[in-house]
Amino acid sequence: MRARIADVLSRARRRTTLLTDSVDEADLVAQHSPLMSPLVWDLAHIGNQEELWLVRDVGGREAVRADIDELYDAFKHARSNRPSLPLLNPEQARGYIGSVRDKVLDVLDSSDLTGNELVDNGFAFGMVAQHEQQHDETMLATHQLRIGAPVLSAPPAPVAQVQVGGEIVVPAGEFVMGTSADPWALDNERPAHPVHVEGFAIDVAPVTNEQYLAFIDDGGYDRPELWSERGWAHREEAGLVAPQFWERDGDRWTRMSFGARIPLRPKQPVVHVCWFEAEAYARWAGKRLPTETEWEKAARFDPKTGASRRYPWGEDEPAAHLANLGQRHLEPAEVGAYPAGASATGVHQLIGDVWEWCASGFEPYPDFRAFPYPEYSKVFFGGDYRILRGGSFGTDEVACRATFRNWDHPIRRQIFAGFRLARDLREDER
CATH class of the missing domain: 1.20.120.450 (dinb family like domain)
Known part of the structure; x- marks a missing residue:
């Protein structure tokens, strides 16, 4: 120890x-x-x-x-x-x-x-x-x-190893959310508690730059019907037209990455979008953001054993072939880059690459107890926050597990955040 x-x-x-x-x-x-x-x-x-x-x-x-x-x-x-x-x-x-x-x-x-x-x-x-x-x-x-010449360097993030896409159906049932066993888990991850989750479908991979471009090209930022009232007001006030750091260069898009302007990699998860942008994209796609409970069930639940894993791939600590963590790269990896890191339910890249916005606000679990000080979590409960899950390429493994909870205001874009989609099941899928 x-x-x-x-x-x-x-x-x-x-x-x-x-x-x-x-x-x-x-x-x-x-x-x-x-x-x-x-x-x-x-x-x-x-x-x-x-x-x-x-x-x-x-x-x-x-x-x-x-x-x-x-x-x-x-x-x-x-x-x-x-x-x-x-x-x-x-x-x-x-x-x-x-x-x-x-x-x-x-x-x-x-x-x-x-x-x-x-x-x-x-x-x-x-x-x-x-x-x-x-x-x-x-x-x-x-x-x-920061404005200025690049000062950080890292090798490019991996390319896809397998083709991933579509969605996975997670059947209705109970699973154990949170943890009481992880010795370094923080107070808002505790305690472990059973939760019944209705059946849902969740995307196998996060939304990519290529997919998000289709939303932009279809007038996604100019169609108020795709946005919530509050989201549209923020889009207008902030002048949002694309993810932060994107810039149109003739007939192509580039993005600023730590002082260097680079072409978009189409298969990378989109990053630097706020919750309102994610919500509008979901409505455009005919889906929604997953709840925090759905996200964690997709990440942790093993249908064969009924157990909740510490990580999507199991109990082993993160490694370079499992997830993009620890500033090993200065960008998300392409979807399909970490097949060994998929969850038991078949969902890819739930850990690392980009924080994923969830539909849920930040609330305590049943029987929550602040420890060792209330300012870590308790003072934020019930505020204007949305949950983020899974960590990013900039998150270290010590601060990233499938129970780890992050939160931020729905307007924030400077964080390394993207999203994936979910939807309710149709009657014939239940």
Whole structure:
């Protein structure tokens, strides 16, 4: 256990270092979008959370920098206001997170990893590693919004290995949603509970660039009947005409990808669309977005055993041949690129590539209990959020499993989000 904890902490820090060392000091302190913090704020915030939970709480050690707690409290300062704060400069931030990590490794060496709920099975260390990786994905999104020459590189995402398309029917029945067994699962994933799901059909793959282009070419952004009233109002106010970062170049479309303008790859899942765009596309296609429960059943339920798997492919940890995770590539893979990662129900690429918008809002499971603090989940329940599932190419495996729940406002497009479609069954299919 100690070796695994050290590994996930080290992997997260290597990624944090890559994302912050790849730009100069001006880019580190700049705000590249009012939706995002300056990268240097994320950097020190990562260290501050690590200090609060692992140095002070778990370790009972003296504070490294108690004077900056308020500066890096995400609930006290909106992202748009953070550049005006007296933040640590890049050199100070790097020194701070290094000092914190040294103390954390001492705490890890001396902790029994048992004795109370916070440390049992290394939960607090896993929570902190997930927190850092979540901010790394946020920083990756900031890199996508940054104006300037490319500073990140990665090999192209894989091409299709098999032809995938169409839909799968998932029969009505009960399955176990959520988890009570995963030691590092966060509070909103808990507890495991049985849910009866009516039969439904779900697409085998996410909606692709090629499919989304057909929606655009058919006037999808000019037809209010395809949009909800609120969605159409947002489309008009924001001037939406295509996914974020797309640009028409003569008779073809390109997209901006981390500072480089590239041609669309038709078979890749569409990315950088908001929930309202996904909803309009679904109506155009004569379908709908899946509910969160449907998504998880398609991802986890094994019809042969009746069990709910940790991942679509089973219990094995993610690997390069199973899913596109961990910033291994800087784009989604083509649909059909990971046949070994398909679920027992036959659905592909539910993990990695793009976060998938679901129809559901963010609500607690039955018997939910906030742990270890209400600000992680509880304060967001019932707000204007829509569920996202499955992770993206920018999500690390430690923060991605088939029970993991993400959420955001339905207007957000800077996140690495796409979608797949579902529909109710006809009478003759039930």
